[in-house]
Amino acid sequence: xxxxxxxxxxxxxxxxxxxxxxxxxxxxxxxxxxxxxxxxxxxxxxxxxxxxxxxxxxxxxxxxxxxxxxxxxxxxxxxxxxxxxxxxxxxxxxxxxxxxxxxxxxxxxxxxxxxxxxxxxxxxxxxxxxxxxxxxxxxxxxxxxxxxxxxxxxxxxxxxxxxxxxxxxxxxxxxxxxxxxxxxxxxxxxxxx
Numbered sequence: 001x002x003x004x005x006x007x008x009x010x011x012x013x014x015x016x017x018x019x020x021x022x023x024x025x026x027x028x029x030x031x032x033x034x035x036x037x038x039x040x041x042x043x044x045x046x047x048x049x050x051x052x053x054x055x056x057x058x059x060x061x062x063x064x065x066x067x068x069x070x071x072x073x074x075x076x077x078x079x080x081x082x083x084x085x086x087x088x089x090x091x092x093x094x095x096x097x098x099x100x101x102x103x104x105x106x107x108x109x110x111x112x113x114x115x116x117x118x119x120x121x122x123x124x125x126x127x128x129x130x131x132x133x134x135x136x137x138x139x140x141x142x143x144x145x146x147x148x149x150x151x152x153x154x155x156x157x158x159x160x161x162x163x164x165x166x167x168x169x170x171x172x173x174x175x176x177x178x179x180x181x182x183x184x185x186x187x188x189x190x191x192x193x
Contacts, residue, residue, distance in 0.1 A: 002059055003182065004070045006085055007156050009191045010163055010171070014088050015049060017190055018056035019183060039128060046129075048189035054132050057092070057139035060146075067147035071182075073160045074152030081150055089144055096137040103130045155181055159191070 003019045029037075046054065060068065072081050103126060110123040155178055162170045175188045 001069075002063065004056060004060075004068055005156070005182075006070050006072045006081070006088075007191065008073075008160050008163060009049065010168075010193070012163065014084070015053060015190055016056055016088070016092075017052040018059055020185070039124065046132075048186060049191075052190050053092075054136045057136040057143070058132070060139040060143045061135065063146075067149045068143060069149050069151060071151050071153045071156065073156040074154070075157055075160055078150050082148060085148065085150075086144070089140055093137065093140045093144070096133055096140065099133050100130065100137065103133065 005015075005017050007015060009015050070085070076084070106126055107123070107130075110120060110126055113120050113122050155174070159174045159178065162174055171192055172188070175192060178184065178191075179187050
């Protein structure tokens with residue numbers, strides 16, 4: 001089961017991310033699927049905090065649950081956090097529309113690179129970004145249609161209190177405990193630096 005998180009980072013901006021889905025052991029994949037996974041690893045140019053958010057929105061497409069389970073700090077009451085989350089989703093959806101338009105305008109420019117010998121890496125990287133943002137956009141639309149179940153976390157509340165009081169010496173310890181409790185990897189790259 002994939003769990004989603006909605007929490008402030010060290011800059012007081014809300015971040016949306018998820019746990020990694022359970023991986024199936026030794027599943028035989030087609031060569032095209034393996035090539036796609038390798039390309040995503042090699043060409044993904046986005047920073048971790050943005051990439052994890054895009055992946056979380058994309059994972060929402062695959063969920064059949066009637067309501068999403070979202071863990072938050074609990075500092076604000078559920079009604080206010082629901083309103084904040086809805087506003088966050090609408091902003092992210094609008095942002096994805098403008099990003100997709102900009103990327104679509106760049107596609108013809110990458111065609112100018114075809115006379116250069118070798119593969120057109122600029123086109124492939126741009127195509128991968130377009131696909132990632134499109135899946136993210138569709139995921140946001142799906143989340144907006146679903147119900148949300150908000151679950152409070154005292155550990156995330158401790159993180160947000162440390163951020164609001166600017167106690168950077170506590171950040172590594174709290175982030176390590178968040179990683180251990182929720183089985184997350186490299187959360188410091190998402191919530192901190």
